[in-house]
Amino acid sequence: MNLVVLLIFTNLVAGKVVDIETAEPLQAHITIENLNQIIFCDSLGEFSTPEITVGKYNLTISHVGFENKSIEVTVAENDTVYLNITLNQTMIPIEPIDVQSEKPVTISVQTIEQEEFQNIPGAEKDVFRAVQTLPGVNAPSDYLGIMYVRGGELYENNVFLDGIEILSPYHYFGVGSVFNTDLIERFEFYSGTFPARYGDAMSSVLTIESREPTNKTAGDMSLDFMEANWLYLCPVNNKLSFFFSAKRNYLGMLLKSFGVIEDIILPYYLDFQGKVLFNSNIGTFSVSGLRSQEESDIETTFDYDKLKIEIDGKSHSFATSWYKQFMREIRCQAHLFYGNLERHLYGEAPGPYGETETSTEEVAVEKYGISINTFMKISGIDCEIGCGGGHYSFMHSGPKVEDILYGIEIFNFSLDVDTSDYYGFLYATQRFPLIKNFVFECGGRIDRFPTIQGIVFSPRVQLIYIKNPVVYIGYGHQHQLPPLEYELEEIQSSYARCFNFGIEYLIMPTLLTKIEVYNKNYNNLVSEHYTDIQEKYFETDGYGTASGIEVSLRRYRIGSFWGWISYTYSLSKRTSPYDLNYTVTHGHRPHIFNIIFGTNSIKGLELGIKFQLASGTAYSEVIGKQWSNPGFGSGDWIPVYAPEKTYLPLYQRLDLHIEKSFGLFGFNGAFYITILNVFNHQNIQGYFYNYDVTKRKTFYMIPRVPLLGVRLKF
Known part of the structure; x- marks a missing residue:
């Protein structure tokens, strides 16, 4: 705050x-x-x-x-x-505590500290696994850190690291995060009406705050069967300091050792992250960088049909930032940044006559620009203004192999786009006491998106009763650039009209209960169409709705126990690039129940438990097949899907994390064991059909996997 x-x-x-x-x-x-x-x-x-x-x-x-x-x-x-x-x-x-409930400025936001998410089983290595445990968040797969938030799509979320947008926060479809969790101090997750400073997202915004180098040299090293992490923080003098980290995973090696070599992603990635800070009389300057490299193989065989996908890619993010506090009333910050992403995907799939069809997807994204933010207090009113702009380029060729992997698109449909343009934004927000105990915040954001003519305006308003219990209501428009790979001819920005109402009651200083209801209306979504001769094309004329209620009880990390219990009920329907029908969102779960529990009541021992019980994900059931080229010999068998989606069987999973601290030769450290899917429940991921759609194979999510590791601090 x-x-x-x-x-x-x-x-x-x-x-x-x-x-x-x-x-x-x-x-x-x-x-x-x-x-x-x-x-x-x-x-x-x-x-x-x-x-x-x-x-x-x-x-x-x-x-x-x-x-x-x-x-x-x-x-x-x-x-x-x-x-x-x-x-x-x-x-x-x-122990520190998180007190987001006493922030009468922002709503629909959750703050998680490092000490909390590093003891959530499965989240100690991936910040997105911690986000997936929060109310309103749905994970489509055990293998993936990507998420559907409040009925949105996977691409409708935005991620910022120290104020810088990260173009590629995931590895391959979301298998892992590019961030080293040892470097993360805390994160804030916005799932409702965001502050006006954040744009180009309709579903959520995740802001990650990295650790700052201290006046003492420090470091962290960790090693387990999944990956190795290394972090070094060093002060050069009282003005100059830096940190550097590296991360490499061994997930493929681990899964192969358990005999799990088919039907899953076997990834390799190597990430580097660094930052240099310099304090001067004219402000604090920093230079930061993030580099990620990845490779992966996916292979499955069914009824003599073989599907194979090979992936390699790399991404970079660089930024120079400046921060200055002018007295107590004015604070300014500026960022100059550059980011790019390159991915190459190669796929093989069976053809209708026993031959092998191959296809290649190429993706290249580049974005650079500048952003400036100023915070002021004027006559008792908090004001925030900001602006920025830059250049964005996007290139895509070939089919979307990601859609093929999810079973929602045919193999040989190519999408070829190469475009670039300038973008810009301007926003302003003011907060002031309306009447006693009531706070009113109003703001707006103007965006000029690349490849879209004209500008769009996003109003954001909030009214908050700041006494305990806190009561709030919010409304806003959230615009986003639609996916450009769909060869859109007349592009309009997609946007959601969001309404939130919630109550937070601080039962005691460490215990917060919260109820929030929301409703979202989506407009200008990408949807598919067909010409008179059955040629497919896309337009931004789709629509959708999402609504739900989230109930949670959270104990902050103070004393011996911490954690939260949450339940989410949601409804979500929309059109999509893969479906002409207005139907349930792909991957949607109407019911999600989470229990996160941690304790250090035994000296030197940390225990973390994560349990999730949820509806199965929504999917399109195959009810038949048809020949792609009726009346002609050449063609493919294409599945015929039911007009309304159905749900996979009930999902349930229990994870356990135990960590024992120790001291050795002046080092502090810990041994830990994490057991994923303790009861080895067979949760269904989805189904794969053979080439003529006569047989199907079931894909399962992650089996029981134990992870042993050690962590050292110096």
């Missing part, structure tokens, strides 16, 4: 928390004991309370690795109490 985005009220307590030895700002947590409320500092160590009444208050300030401090303050009428607080380091760890 940044101080610059908090509201200025008549009676409040504000201040800054720093390390007493180094004067470095601390993202500490402040508990107002009298009110049973918790707030936390921003990256500058600054904090500010909501409006409070006149009187005396007891504050408790805590931060991991530091001693608690208690302060009594007296607030008078029309008075702002400003505190300069210092904390002493301690060898006794004090």
Whole structure:
């Protein structure tokens, strides 16, 4: 919660928390004991309370690795109490807590700290596995980190690392994340009406905040059967510091050792990430980079039919950033960035006469530009304005092998596009007290998308009652550039009209319950059409709806226990590039129930449990077949799908993570074991049909897989 985005009220307590030895700002947590409320500092160590009444208050300030401090303050009428607080380091760890519930500025957002997601089984190596446990998020496969959010499609989510958009946050269709989780301090996940600063997404925005180098040299190393990670953070002097990390996986080797060599993705990837920070009198400068390289083979054989896909690719992201705090009222930041993505996919599939058909898909994406954001306080009103622009290019040739893999497109339908254009955006937001205990936020965003003529406007409004229980309502338009690979002739930006209503009740400082309902209406979606001679083409005239309710109970990570329980019920229908019908979204699950539990009640031992019970995913059932070229000899057998989707059998899975810490030769470390799918439940991924659609084969999700590893810190 940044101080610059908090509201200025008549009676409040504000201040800054720093390390007493180094004067470095601390993202500490402040508990107002009298009110049973918790707030936390921003990256500058600054904090500010909501409006409070006149009187005396007891504050408790805590931060991991530091001693608690208690302060009594007296607030008078029309008075702002400003505190300069210092904390002493301690060898006794004090667990941090996430207090998103006390942020009266943003709604439909969830914040997860590193200490939480690294103990979620399966998420210790992939931040997206942690996101998949949150309300409203549906994972289409155990093997993939990609997600459907509140009835949206896979491509309707946007990911930012330290304010920079990442073009390719996944490896091959989402098998793994490109981010080293040891480098992630926390992440925020927006699934409703986003702040106006975020665009080009209709379903969700994930913002990842990386760790900052400290005044001490530090490092992390971890090794298990799945992958190896290495991280090094180093201060050069009091102004210059850097970090560097590398990650390589061994998932294919692990699965082969268990005899699982068919019907799955056997990947290899190598990722590098680094950042250099320099503090000066004119601001903080940083240079960051992310490089990812990947290869993979997918092979399956059924009824003498063989499907094979080979993948290789690489992506890069580079950015130069500047940040400056002007007094306490103004903060500016700017990013100059460049990103690209190249992928090559080769596929083999059986033909109608026993021959092998081959096809190649090529994808190349490049984006560069600049963005500037300014945060200000003017007469008690928080203002945020920003702008940016740059150049975007996109090239695609061949069929979408990803669609072939999911069984939703024929093999030999080629999509060939090569386009480039400039883009730009401008946004503004203001937040102010409307009446006592009510906060109103209004904003808007103007986008000029590449390849689309004209501009689009996205209004965003929120009304929040800031006392406990917090009640909020939000409405906004969220525009996005549609997938360009579908050779669209007249392109319009796709957009969703979003409505959210929710209640958050802080039962106690560590326990939050939340209920949220939402409704979304999609417009200008990509949909397929056919000419009079049955030639396929695409237009942005599709539509859809999504609605649901999310209920959760969360205990923040403080003391011995933490975790959350959530249930999501949703309805989602839309047209798509693969279906003329207005029907259930591909991969949709109407019911999702999650339990995440962690404890460190046994000294030196961490335990994490993840359980999910959900409806099977929606899919198009094959009800027949037809010849692609009636009346002629040459052609293919094409499946005939039911007009309405059906659901796979019930999904259930239990994962377990156990971690035991140790000290050795001055190093701190931990041994850990993660068991995925403890009961080895056979969850169905989908079905594959032979060339003449007379037989089908069942694909299953991940079997029971134990992972043993060790982690060292220095």
